[in-house]
Amino acid sequence: MSAVWLLLATTLLCATHAPQCHAACVEVDSDTEAVAGQGFKLGCISCKMRGEVPATASVDWFFKAKGESEYEHIYNYEDKTPTITDERFEDRLDWNGSKKTNDLQDGSIYILNVTYNDSGVYQCFFKRTLSYTYYEFNTNATKIIHINVVAKATRGMASILSEVMMYVSIIGLQLWLVVEMVYCYRKIAAAGEEALRESAAEYLAIASESKDNCVGVQVAE
Ligand SMILES: *[C@@H]1O[C@H](CO)[C@@H](O)[C@H](O)[C@H]1NC(C)=O
Numbered sequence: 001m002s003a004v005w006l007l008l009a010t011t012l013l014c015a016t017h018a019p020q021c022h023a024a025c026v027e028v029d030s031d032t033e034a035v036a037g038q039g040f041k042l043g044c045i046s047c048k049m050r051g052e053v054p055a056t057a058s059v060d061w062f063f064k065a066k067g068e069s070e071y072e073h074i075y076n077y078e079d080k081t082p083t084i085t086d087e088r089f090e091d092r093l094d095w096n097g098s099k100k101t102n103d104l105q106d107g108s109i110y111i112l113n114v115t116y117n118d119s120g121v122y123q124c125f126f127k128r129t130l131s132y133t134y135y136e137f138n139t140n141a142t143k144i145i146h147i148n149v150v151a152k153a154t155r156g157m158a159s160i161l162s163e164v165m166m167y168v169s170i171i172g173l174q175l176w177l178v179v180e181m182v183y184c185y186r187k188i189a190a191a192g193e194e195a196l197r198e199s200a201a202e203y204l205a206i207a208s209e210s211k212d213n214c215v216g217v218q219v220a221e
């Protein structure tokens with residue numbers, strides 16, 4: 001649901017600010033609920049503080065399974081080369097991050113065929129070197145993602161709530177429309193009657209006036 005909103009927001013943004021669209025980097029939190037047997041994208045985005053400064057970055061992923069106390073190094077991406085460094089994830093991790101560049105801002109990976117054993121804490125580590133004209137500057141960024149593997153996707157509270165709100169607002173707006181229509185109809189009908197009465201009165205006034213005139217004329221004669 002939030003992904004849909006983001007897409008909508010980016011589309012709107014692109015429509016109104018077309019030239020800047022490609023440069024935009026937004027740090028979105030990863031989903032935290034994976035479904036067993038399906039694929040899952042572990043999201044990790046680290047934006048450059050200064051978008052215009054060229055940089056190179058590498059990404060490492062660490063994993064601490066449920067019940068374990070140590071992080072294990074599971075994945076490395078550097079020089080456009082992915083390496084899976086843990087046999088539990090052999091042939092199961094795909095790069096979903098920035099493509100065809102060493103200037104990585106999206107370090108997301110994709111788990112194929114999630115198992116219950118994939119539950120636990122993931123850590124994504126960005127190591128970035130910003131290249132200024134006369135010097136280089138190193139920055140690191142770390143993100144922690146708690147993943148829970150479930151049998152079937154459960155809908156988040158926010159998603160349910162937003163759907164309820166949608167119906168409430170649709171029904172509310174329609175009720176308002178009906179009330180407004182009735183109100184306007186009555187007002188117009190009343191105004192019509194009023195106008196009728198007014199024009200009738202006017203007609204009478206004119207009639208009597210002309211009669212007066214006639215009387216006047218007659219008197220003058
Ligand atoms: C992520 O990788 C998976 C597996 O390679 C692929 O099916 C999926 O389309 C990719 N998603 C994105 C957003 O790149």
Ligand SMILES: *[C@@H]1O[C@H](CO)[C@@H](O)[C@H](O)[C@H]1NC(C)=O
Pocket residue numbers: 037113115
């Ligand atoms: C996913 O894993 C299950 C058991 O771990 C296996 O039976 C199934 O064939 C796998 N599916 C794919 C697409 O790899």
Ligand SMILES: *[C@@H]1O[C@H](CO)[C@@H](O)[C@H](O)[C@H]1NC(C)=O
Pocket residue numbers: 115116117
């Ligand atoms: C999950 O872990 C348990 C215990 O370490 C192991 O016996 C089991 O084979 C694992 N399952 C999968 C699908 O890797």
Ligand SMILES: *[C@@H]1O[C@H](CO)[C@@H](O)[C@H](O)[C@H]1NC(C)=O
Pocket residue numbers: 127138139140
């Ligand atoms: C970034 O991480 C590397 C490797 O862990 C470390 O050597 C370096 O000191 C860190 N740099 C900063 C600015 O924290």
